[in-house]
Amino acid sequence: MKRLLIAVLLGTFCLMGAGIRASSAGEIDLLLQKLVDKGVLTGAEAQQVKLETQEKVKKEIAEGKSWSMPAWVQAIKFKGDFRARYQLDHAKTSDTGVTSDRNRARIRLRLGVESKINEKVMVGAGIATGTTDVTSYDAARSNNQSFGSGFAKKAVVLDYAYARYTPVPWAAIMGGKMKYLPWRPTDVMFDNDITPEGGVLQLNKKFGNVNLFLDSMVLVLSETEPTTHNAMVYGLQGGADYAITDNLSVKGALSYYDFSNVKGRAIDGTTGSNTRNPGSGTPDSNGYYVVGTGTTAGTYKYAYRELTPAVEFGIKDPFKILANVPGLSILNFEKLSFFGEYYQNLAAPDKNKGFAAGMGFGNAAVDAWGKWQVQYVYSMTERDSVMDITPDSDRYAGRTGIRGHKGSFQFGLGKNTWLQFAIFRYQNIDSAFMKGRRAPTTVVQCDWNMKF
Numbered sequence: 001m002k003r004l005l006i007a008v009l010l011g012t013f014c015l016m017g018a019g020i021r022a023s024s025a026g027e028i029d030l031l032l033q034k035l036v037d038k039g040v041l042t043g044a045e046a047q048q049v050k051l052e053t054q055e056k057v058k059k060e061i062a063e064g065k066s067w068s069m070p071a072w073v074q075a076i077k078f079k080g081d082f083r084a085r086y087q088l089d090h091a092k093t094s095d096t097g098v099t100s101d102r103n104r105a106r107i108r109l110r111l112g113v114e115s116k117i118n119e120k121v122m123v124g125a126g127i128a129t130g131t132t133d134v135t136s137y138d139a140a141r142s143n144n145q146s147f148g149s150g151f152a153k154k155a156v157v158l159d160y161a162y163a164r165y166t167p168v169p170w171a172a173i174m175g176g177k178m179k180y181l182p183w184r185p186t187d188v189m190f191d192n193d194i195t196p197e198g199g200v201l202q203l204n205k206k207f208g209n210v211n212l213f214l215d216s217m218v219l220v221l222s223e224t225e226p227t228t229h230n231a232m233v234y235g236l237q238g239g240a241d242y243a244i245t246d247n248l249s250v251k252g253a254l255s256y257y258d259f260s261n262v263k264g265r266a267i268d269g270t271t272g273s274n275t276r277n278p279g280s281g282t283p284d285s286n287g288y289y290v291v292g293t294g295t296t297a298g299t300y301k302y303a304y305r306e307l308t309p310a311v312e313f314g315i316k317d318p319f320k321i322l323a324n325v326p327g328l329s330i331l332n333f334e335k336l337s338f339f340g341e342y343y344q345n346l347a348a349p350d351k352n353k354g355f356a357a358g359m360g361f362g363n364a365a366v367d368a369w370g371k372w373q374v375q376y377v378y379s380m381t382e383r384d385s386v387m388d389i390t391p392d393s394d395r396y397a398g399r400t401g402i403r404g405h406k407g408s409f410q411f412g413l414g415k416n417t418w419l420q421f422a423i424f425r426y427q428n429i430d431s432a433f434m435k436g437r438r439a440p441t442t443v444v445q446c447d448w449n450m451k452f
Contacts, residue, residue: 080111081451090442105147128159141191160195175199185312185339187392188356211241252311259304273388273400303347304387312339354385371412401430420447
């Protein structure tokens with residue numbers, strides 16, 4: 001009680017003074033030393049009070065309740081991350097013929113800011129690398145930036161800019177170029193770096209151990225001229241997150257996406273997987289009909305109306321009983337999960353299905369030295385199962401009509417920094433499209449990640 005009273009008094013002093021940094025470095029130390037000299041506190045108690053006071057003031061600043069800083073400063077939060085990557089692309093044009101081993105050094109930098117306009121409105125904006133990496137099909141959906149071009153400067157552009165309005169705790173409306181993607185257990189259908197453009201309504205309500213959510217979205221894909229209807233995405237996702245017990249949970253969702261007004265037209269960001277008219281236009285060296293290679297090549301043959309159910313099961317401390325068993329304690333990890341997704345394009349007559357299934361285990365978070373996570377995913381996407389502008393760009397350069405494996409391992413180096421090793425092994429499954437070639441590719445990535 002004595003320490004608490006003194007901490008409150010010192011916290012009030014800080015708030016009325018010059019702020020946490022100046023006070024803690026000067027006046028707080030002086031006051032605590034006086035209390036130690038007079039026998040009110042021991043040295044250990046004084047140190048504890050100092051730490052408690054600093055944490056109290058930091059918390060009040062984070063909540064925007066500090067007296068010592070202007071309200072507009074407390075309302076702004078900066079954040080960002082940086083990734084340095086070595087990548088090996090090992091590609092073949094047939095089952096046996098090796099065409100290239102490409103060694104790539106790449107970076108990704110993202111900087112963001114959020115500001116609370118008032119208790120119900122937040123504005124977020126961010127910049128990122130990635131727009132000049134034009135040698136691959138992933139430029140429209142990735143923030144990777146490859147080294148090269150004679151030490152040329154790298155472009156940094158607007159990654160997102162949006163507003164979020166929360167009229168009540170269980171509802172939110174977002175609009176702009178958003179840092180948002182619907183829930184899914186893998187990145188097979190939607191690359192994690194995509195920042196969609198449009199508006200989203202989110203409803204989220206908890207009832208006991210069940211959290212229900214519903215997302216409704218209207219997104220703009222292509223806006224060209226007044227005589228052409230915009231290519232749009234109309235989406236709806238409903239799901240639930242259920243804590244069955246303290247150690248067992250399940251999360252599931254059913255999603256529907258209508259990619260409207262895409263049939264018969266070209267859309268920026270395509271890989272050429274869906275945009276083809278066999279017998280018309282000229283395919284590239286891999287057999288893909290890419291935008292600009294002919295009068296009708298590069299246009300979408302089908303519409304895309306995606307039905308996507310997904311589920312994830314989570315288990316905490318699955319092998320806790322093995323913690324004290326010699327040689328088996330390594331199996332006592334904190335989290336084990338199993339997940340899966342299914343994709344079907346209701347607008348295509350065939351080659352319109354896909355799925356992803358996998359598992360992960362390790363620590364709940366890789367946020368300190370020695371913590372780790374392992375994940376494995378097997379996925380297959382037929383040629384017209386999903387629209388080819390959204391899949392993860394690391395899987396066969398973001399194309400569809402493929403199947404294969406992804407494995408990853410993350411290892412913590414300390415707070416806010418970790419290593420990740422990933423390997424992708426994918427091949428073509430559309431023999432007519434690729435002239436009978438499986439053309440397998442292997443991509444190996446070694447990442448050093450930092451966030452701040």
